[in-house]
Amino acid sequence: MITVVGMGAGAPPGADVAAGAELVVGGRRHLDAVRLPERAERVVLGALAPALDTVAEYVAEGRPVTVLASGDPGFFGIVRVLAERFGAQRLDVRPGVSSVAAAFARVGLPWDDAVVASAHGRDLRTAVNLCRAHPKVAVLTGPGAGPAELGAALRTDARVLVVASALGSGEERVERVTPAEAAGRDWGAAVSVVLCLDEARALGPVRSVAGPRAGAAGWALEESAFAHRDSMITKFEVRALALARLGPRPGDLVWDVGAGSGSVAVECARLGAAVTAVEKTPDGVERVRANAAAHGVDVRVVQGAAPAALSRLDDPDAVFVGGGGRELPAIVAACARRARRSVVVAMAALDRVPAAREALVDAGLECDGVLLQSSRLAPLPGYVTRLAATNPVFLLWGVRPHSRTEGVSP
Numbered sequence: 165m166i167t168v169v170g171m172g173a174g175a176p177p178g179a180d181v182a183a184g185a186e187l188v189v190g191g192r193r194h195l196d197a198v199r200l201p202e203r204a205e206r207v208v209l210g211a212l213a214p215a216l217d218t219v220a221e222y223v224a225e226g227r228p229v230t231v232l233a234s235g236d237p238g239f240f241g242i243v244r245v246l247a248e249r250f251g252a253q254r255l256d257v258r259p260g261v262s263s264v265a266a267a268f269a270r271v272g273l274p275w276d277d278a279v280v281a282s283a284h285g286r287d288l289r290t291a292v293n294l295c296r297a298h299p300k301v302a303v304l305t306g307p308g309a310g311p312a313e314l315g316a317a318l319r320t321d322a323r324v325l326v327v328a329s330a331l332g333s334g335e336e337r338v339e340r341v342t343p344a345e346a347a348g349r350d351w352g353a354a355v356s357v358v359l360c361l362d363e364a365r366a367l368g369p370v371r372s373v374a375g376p377r378a379g380a381a382g383w384a385l386e387e388s389a390f391a392h393r394d395s396m397i398t399k400f401e402v403r404a405l406a407l408a409r410l411g412p413r414p415g416d417l418v419w420d421v422g423a424g425s426g427s428v429a430v431e432c433a434r435l436g437a438a439v440t441a442v443e444k445t446p447d448g449v450e451r452v453r454a455n456a457a458a459h460g461v462d463v464r465v466v467q468g469a470a471p472a473a474l475s476r477l478d479d480p481d482a483v484f485v486g487g488g489g490r491e492l493p494a495i496v497a498a499c500a501r502r503a504r505r506s507v508v509v510a511m512a513a514l515d516r517v518p519a520a521r522e523a524l525v526d527a528g529l530e531c532d533g534v535l536l537q538s539s540r541l542a543p544l545p546g547y548v549t550r551l552a553a554t555n556p557v558f559l560l561w562g563v564r565p566h567s568r569t570e571g572v573s574p
Contacts, residue, residue, distance in 0.1 A: 165228055166219065166250060168243060170260030171197065172234045173332040173356065181258075182230040187222045189215050190232030198232065216249055223250055234356075235331075236262035240282045240304055263356040264302045267328040270338045271359065277368045278302055279376045279414070283309035289478075290415040292317040296438035297414065297462055298376055299362035305355050314358055315346025317478075321464070326359035327351065362462075376414065376436065383407055383431050390455045392425035393447075398486055398510060401538045402557050403428060406508045409561040410482040412437035419480045421470050421495060422487020426452030426463060432484075433461035440477055444469040471498035485509045493519040500527030500562055508561045517558050529562025 169181045171194050182188045182198050189207045200206060207215050222229050236259040237243045243257055268275040279298045281291040284306030291303045295318055303314060311327045318325075325346045329337045335354065346358075368377075384404035387397050398406070406428060412418050414436035420429035423441035429452060433439045441452045441463050449467045456463035466473055471494050483499040485492070485507065492511070499507050500523055507529065509520050517533075524531045535558055539551035 165256055166223065166246060166254055167228070167230045167256045167258065168237050168246065169230060169232050169258045170235050170237050170241075170262075171232055171332075173261045173263050173266035182232070184228055185230035186227045187219065187229045188232065189219060189229065191234070194232035194234070212245065216245070219246075220249070223254065234263065235260050235266070239264070240280075240284070261332075263304070263328065263331050266331045267302065267326065267338070267357045267359055270328060270331075271326055273300070273361075273366055275300070275302070276374045277371050277377065280304070281415075282306075283314075288313055288317065289417070292478075293415050293417045293438035295323060295360040296321055296417075296464065297433060297436060299365035299368070299462075301360040303358045303360060305358055307353075310355055311341075311346040311351045311358050312349060313347075314360070315341070315343040315348075318343040318360065319347060322362065324361045324363050326361065328356045328359070330354040331356040383435065385427070385431065387427075389459075390425045390427045390430070391451055391458075392427070393451070397425045398427050399538075399554055399557070401554070402510055402536055402559060403431060405534070405536065405559055406484055406510065407431055407435070409506060409508045409559075409563075410484060411506065412439075412482065416481040417478060419474070419477065419483040419499065420463075421474070421483060421485045421499060423452050423465070424448060424486060426455045426465075428484045428486060429463045430455050430459050430461060433463050434459060437481075438462075438464075440464045440466060440480070442466050442468060442470055442473050442477075444473075470495045474498050474502070479504060481505045483507045492516050493523050496520045496523040497527060500524050500529055503529075503562075504564065506561060506563045508559065511558045511560070512555060514558070517560065520560055524560065524562030527562070529564055531560060531562045533558060533560035535559075 180199055182200055185204050187205045188200055191209050207218055209215055219229050233242050238257055239262045246255055264280055278300045279294050280302045281294050282304040283291045284304050288309040295301045325341050327339050384400040412432035412435045416437040418432045418437045418439050420441040423429050423443040426441050429439045429441040443449050443452055449465050452465050479502045481504045483503050496509055521531055535556055537556045539553045541549050542552035544550050
């Protein structure tokens with residue numbers, strides 16, 4: 165049997181939690197905090213593989229093992245690895261309070277509506293994009309992915325970071341800082357978790373389902389759901405296919421270039437992605453912001469003309485290009501070079517299709533497309549209905565080949 169004991173953030177376990185064990189595995193501070201059986205072998209966790217091999221030797225001989233871990237070891241912790249290697253039936257898990265629960269308790273906030281992301285041994289960009297898209301995010305940090313790196317990535321975002329260090333110990337610290345302040349400090353190795361908060365929305369409505377708010381109940385909303393100028397908006401038929409090819413999801417960053425009303429940007433944000441909308445006109449910028457606010461989502465709006473305005477943005481997972489004029493080939497090329505997964509281009513002008521397609525292919529994307537022609541039901545006098553044709557639109561998309569085989573979980 166392998167006994168897994170959570171320590172650190174809540175009430176400390178008894179000093180004899182390892183009683184009877186012949187092998188005790190854990191971090192140095194955890195091992196120093198308990199009384200070890202006199203003849204027990206002690207393994208300080210560093211590289212995981214050798215420790216697991218030692219555990220396997222004891223398990224094969226039927227000898228008891230105790231593993232000491234931080235907080236709740238079943239929450240982004242060692243229980244997953246142990247269950248995969250030895251089987252869940254061999255584990256006796258005794259959880260402590262997770263660092264996430266403890267950190268939210270220290271600041272007096274509920275966390276049933278929080279998004280939790282681990283950056284420990286993982287790409288920090290997923291956590292960064294979740295922080296941009298959601299008002300309440302907890303980030304489990306790691307080497308090279310701590311408060312300084314998170315703060316540097318979020319420097320321009322209206323967020324507050326709560327950095328919780330050494331939770332449950334005599335050296336515990338919980339500090340509120342701006343992203344810029346976090347970026348300028350050396351936080352050491354004692355950080356337990358970082359909370360990223362939009363404080364104006366940190367107390368959300370009462371929930372019946374834990375975690376981030378449910379994804380959009382529908383998409384390809386009617387044009388009437390958005391403020392727009394002179395029908396200058398991506399029609400819902402086009403938006404439906406564009407969203408399918410963009411595939412926005414939590415942890416992604418999506419660009420909406422030539423955003424106009426921001427309808428595509430807002431729909432991507434409603435599906436959980438972080439979104440940057442690029443729009444060159446001041447009234448367009450305000451319109452995008454108003455539409456995002458009306459739908460209760462975060463959309464970062466950058467005023468400027470593409471492709472020049474793209475140079476200062478973080479690389480996106482997916483891009484929608486809905487404007488561009490004569491600059492369209494250069495814009496598509498710039499987007500295609502930097503998109504990690506896909507680029508979708510909507511065009512009303514036939515002449516622009518070949519150059520846009522060439523830009524996608526030249527960037528190494530696999531290109532496909534369709535001409536969308538739809539007719540909507542329209543009422544006539546006498547309670548009858550006719551079909552009213554909408555303007556045809558070319559939709560091209562390019563997909564980076566390796567992205568087809570990558571996992572879909574953040």
